Amino acid sequence: MSREPLLWGLVALASKTPVAMAPLALVFLTRQSPYGYTFGAILASVYVLGEVVGAPLLGTRPGRGRLRRQLSFGLMAGALAFGALPLAVSAAPPSVLIGLAFVAGVAPAACPGGIRAMLTRLVADNAVPRALSAEAMLTQIIWAAAPGLVVPLALQVHPGAPLMVVALLAATASVLLLRLPEPEEPESAGLPSRPMAATLLTGWPVYLTSAASMAMLATAELVLPALLEERHIAVGWAGPLLAGFALAGAAGAFCYGLRTWPGSVRTQSLVFLVGTSGCLGLVTVLPGVTGIAAGLLLTGVLQAGVMIARTLSLRERLPQHAHAAAYSVMYAVGGVGYSLAASLSAVVLDRANASVAILGGVAVTLLITAVSALAESRRPAPRIPHPGSASGPH
Structure with missing residues (x-):
């Protein structure tokens, strides 16, 4: 582990934590609003739907030499949507909240696949299994800790506090991502060209x-x-x-x-x-x-x-x-x-x-x-x- 893999670890931590926190945070967001828990569950479902739609739609279209910028833009757009939800929950109609939840899911949906591909290009081929093991460890630890972050913030600070933290983390990942080297696009010499x-x-x-x-x-x-x-x-x-x-x-x-x-x-x-x-x-x-x-x-x-x-x-x-x-x-x-x-x-x-x-x-x-x-x-x-x-x- 040296500078670039460690920086990648910070990017992964800041980009994966919002994914783990968001569904539960959306449920708690509407807990004290007129919409109640049921609408929070709907927002969480819409967020996950956005991820499912966005991952293949955006993840399969990385511009040549623009992977960092694409992922950074998606994270920043997601951060803005996350940050807008707590501000809009008391005044905006349900359709606006649903739209923001969908954008929060779809915009950064290419990041899990994109940053994993970046990791495998930062290390030697024989180190890839260990690198992916480290990524899996980080992911599991984040998912174990996420509920412990969301619940105290929502109950003791403000129902929208978890989403503000999520927005801050996504924005941080967006900025840090630009400090990683742009992955080189390999040439497919010797391989048949296929769509x-x-x-x-x-x-x-x-x-x-x-x-x-x-x-x-x-x-x-x-x-x-x-x-x-x-x-x-x-x-x-x-x-x-x-x-x-x-x-x-x-x-x-x-x-x-x-x-x-x-x-x-x-x-x-x-x-x-x-x-x-x-x-x-x-x-x-x-x-x-x-x-x-x-x-x-x-x-x-x-x-x-x-x-x-x-x-x-x-x-x-x-x-x-x-x-x-x-x-x-x-x-x-x-x-x-x-x-x-x-x-x-x-x-x-x-x-x-x-x-x-x-x-x-x-x-x-x-x-x-x-x-x-x-x-x-x-x-x-x-x-x-x-x-x-x-x-x-x-």
């Missing part, structure tokens, strides 16, 4: 693993409170259990980066997905808070392996010039998987108990994983040659 859309479509089996992973995450997060109530356990345990789940993911990412693991990264991703599904299924049969915690901790550890292996798999399958766009598409597909699993969980909870809802989410995850594995077995991906980073190890 970007056709190139990106070749990675669809990997995108499916992202949808499966996020479907499992949605099942764990959204059904947990109902499972606790069903077992007559205080719902307040949901917060510590989910924080432990995220921190276990950080530990799993750290362990993944310590060594080289057997098998191809495509195989690793599929094996980790099956393992996480099994561990999440344990939550339905293990007794008490201790049993639920054990299942979630194991799920979190293996989930980190899925996150890293799927990125490495996509990097292996596609040429380097398509990486930023592919990471954005994968991000969007993951959001779709999360939304579909959330909808399925809501339907099942209306008709059955929480354990059935969790097992339904596990079944969906395994089905998607099976489709991805079948596609991988029928279409073995050729090894794409990746040029080394611009100046070797940093």
Whole structure:
């Protein structure tokens, strides 16, 4: 770790934290307004929809030599939208608030994929797995800490305070991003010229693993409170259990980066997905808070392996010039998987108990994983040659 990777870490911290804080912050924004919690949940859904729409729309169109400026502009636009929401909530009509929430989601949606592509170009090729492990650790820690930031700010300072912090962080990331070197666009010498859309479509089996992973995450997060109530356990345990789940993911990412693991990264991703599904299924049969915690901790550890292996798999399958766009598409597909699993969980909870809802989410995850594995077995991906980073190890 030297200057550029450390600066990248600051950019990642400042740009990922708003993503983790925003949905809960939007719920608390309208808590004391005439709209209430329900409208806050609608704003959060619109924000996520903006991310899902914006990631493939903006992430697949980075101008040549303009990746930094595009991502910086998107972050600043998102920061302005976030900052406007607390100012507008008391006077603006609902349609304006919905529009601002959508802009806050869509404008910076290309950033997760873009800054990941920048990271892989800042380090030597043999250091990329460790770099992605560090990114996964950072992401999990942020998601574990985000609720602890939002709730005290909203309850003890002001309902709009979390969104003002989010706006400040996004603006800071926008400025810091311009201090990173512009990634060099690799030449595709020796490779047939193909339209970007056709190139990106070749990675669809990997995108499916992202949808499966996020479907499992949605099942764990959204059904947990109902499972606790069903077992007559205080719902307040949901917060510590989910924080432990995220921190276990950080530990799993750290362990993944310590060594080289057997098998191809495509195989690793599929094996980790099956393992996480099994561990999440344990939550339905293990007794008490201790049993639920054990299942979630194991799920979190293996989930980190899925996150890293799927990125490495996509990097292996596609040429380097398509990486930023592919990471954005994968991000969007993951959001779709999360939304579909959330909808399925809501339907099942209306008709059955929480354990059935969790097992339904596990079944969906395994089905998607099976489709991805079948596609991988029928279409073995050729090894794409990746040029080394611009100046070797940093």
